[in-house]
Amino acid sequence: MAFFRNKRNLYPLIAIASALIIMVFGLVMARTVVCSYFLLGAFVWVILFGCYKQALKVLPLFIVFGGAFALIAFFSSGKNFDGALAMANRFGAVFLAIIPSTSIQAVAMTRNLSQLHTPRGITLGMLITMSFIPVLRAEIKRVREAMRTRGAGSILNHKIFYRAFLIPLVTRLVDISDTLALSIETRGFTLGKSKYTVYKREAVNYMDVVYIFGLVAGIVLAVVL
Amino acid sequence: MTPREKAILELVRLSEEEQRIADEAEKHGESGKGKRKIFQKYMIKDIVFLAIITCCTLVTGAIMPLLVNVPLFGIIQLGLGIQFSLFPVIGMMKVKKPFALLLQSMFISIFLVFMFPPMVLLIACALVAELLTLLIFRGYRSDWACVFAGTLYLPLTLPLLYMYYNVFYTVSGEEKAAVSMFIGGGNTGLIVGISFAVLAVCFIGSVIGMVIARELKKAGKLK
Numbered sequence: 001m002a003f004f005r006n007k008r009n010l011y012p013l014i015a016i017a018s019a020l021i022i023m024v025f026g027l028v029m030a031r032t033v034v035c036s037y038f039l040l041g042a043f044v045w046v047i048l049f050g051c052y053k054q055a056l057k058v059l060p061l062f063i064v065f066g067g068a069f070a071l072i073a074f075f076s077s078g079k080n081f082d083g084a085l086a087m088a089n090r091f092g093a094v095f096l097a098i099i100p101s102t103s104i105q106a107v108a109m110t111r112n113l114s115q116l117h118t119p120r121g122i123t124l125g126m127l128i129t130m131s132f133i134p135v136l137r138a139e140i141k142r143v144r145e146a147m148r149t150r151g152a153g154s155i156l157n158h159k160i161f162y163r164a165f166l167i168p169l170v171t172r173l174v175d176i177s178d179t180l181a182l183s184i185e186t187r188g189f190t191l192g193k194s195k196y197t198v199y200k201r202e203a204v205n206y207m208d209v210v211y212i213f214g215l216v217a218g219i220v221l222a223v224v225l
Numbered sequence: 226m227t228p229r230e231k232a233i234l235e236l237v238r239l240s241e242e243e244q245r246i247a248d249e250a251e252k253h254g255e256s257g258k259g260k261r262k263i264f265q266k267y268m269i270k271d272i273v274f275l276a277i278i279t280c281c282t283l284v285t286g287a288i289m290p291l292l293v294n295v296p297l298f299g300i301i302q303l304g305l306g307i308q309f310s311l312f313p314v315i316g317m318m319k320v321k322k323p324f325a326l327l328l329q330s331m332f333i334s335i336f337l338v339f340m341f342p343p344m345v346l347l348i349a350c351a352l353v354a355e356l357l358t359l360l361i362f363r364g365y366r367s368d369w370a371c372v373f374a375g376t377l378y379l380p381l382t383l384p385l386l387y388m389y390y391n392v393f394y395t396v397s398g399e400e401k402a403a404v405s406m407f408i409g410g411g412n413t414g415l416i417v418g419i420s421f422a423v424l425a426v427c428f429i430g431s432v433i434g435m436v437i438a439r440e441l442k443k444a445g446k447l448k
């Protein structure tokens with residue numbers, strides 16, 4: 001496995017392309033058994049290319065949700081195995097596509113887009129959206145802790161949800177955005193057409209090519225055989 | 226008069242003067258050039274706020290991968306209507322500039338690709354919603370312009386997804402039943418009913434977004 005992991009992550013755009021390939025093929029071929037084999041092969045393939053952590057995170061989710069929906073499809077279609085298989089394959093394709101996409105680091109994606117001369121506003125926005133999720137989670141936790149401390153009551157009550165959760169959360173987000181904007185400006189970031197340098201450039205590695213060709217070869221084999 | 230009192234008086238005088246200048250500038254902006262100017266340049270703080278609010282939309286919309294496989298017409302829009310109208314409206318109410326919605330949809334689309342690729346069509350929907358808003362309201366000065374754009378944003382995906390299911394799902398050939406369920410089984414009443422339900426959900430979400438934004442504005446948070 002170490003042989004395949006000769007660099008930390010997949011090239012961002014190749015990771016996105018592979019996620020799309022897996023999802024589209026999985027959804028199109030969902031009713032066939034070949035699709036299940038392909039998804040299984042693709043799962044092993046992404047693990048070989050260093051996405052094992054993401055794969056281990058996604059696997060339980062797929063088992064729970066995919067299994068539940070497959071069971072629903074099985075019974076709702078009059079105990080028809082094909083219906084359950086199609087549903088499981090669809091969920092498999094969606095969850096499998098999440099694995100390479102979650103392996104992309106926010107900064108790597110930004111660097112990659114900057115190299116391709118994507119407008120600065122868009123790369124900045126995407127970077128913040130990608131990397132803000134843990135901050136948002138922490139803020140939600142803080143607001144909920146404050147609610148508990150103040151004895152605000154159940155969050156399921158819409159009035160309490162609005163007054164004690166939603167308003168403080170959005171207020172906090174506004175404060176964070178102001179501070180973050182100032183901090184970005186003081187670091188010399190501009191939205192104009194000023195020149196900039198990408199110090200650590202993202203490059204396509206031969207392993208990226210092997211990875212994407214492997215997936216395409218898997219699709220061809222699944223269609224031909 | 227002690228030096229401390231003198232300093233306090235000086236501070237009060239300065240703050241009054243600053244307030245007067247700000248009021249005059251605002252007045253001038255409303256009656257002069259500012260009123261006519263629809264397209265304004267984006268600042269870093271606008272992009273940052275839109276990105277953060279998009280992150281909220283994304284996190285609360287993470288149920289999408291589960292909804293996409295439920296064969297019911299409009300289920301995605303019904304499930305995501307509140308989130309996809311509430312947060313974008315807050316974003317537009319703070320950044321009252323054209324294409325704020327389009328920017329939000331661009332930021333979110335890269336993540337939606339992994340959840341459900343056709344939802345990237347949100348970019349097209351945002352563009353249509355923005356153009357309609359600009360045509361009708363001539364900008365985002367009115368709060369109701371934001372509500373209008375927020376209400377139209379997600380329901381516009383309904384016809385696009387209808388086309389998607391018709392074209393894409395028929396590739397499988399045998400899935401006529403699933404296709405039929407996804408596109409409402411040709412039942413016009415059901416399609417119209419769900420479309421109105423989606424519009425209503427999005428309108429409610431937009432109005433809540435507007436109420437929150439107004440409250441924050443009153444508290445001096447949204448400038």
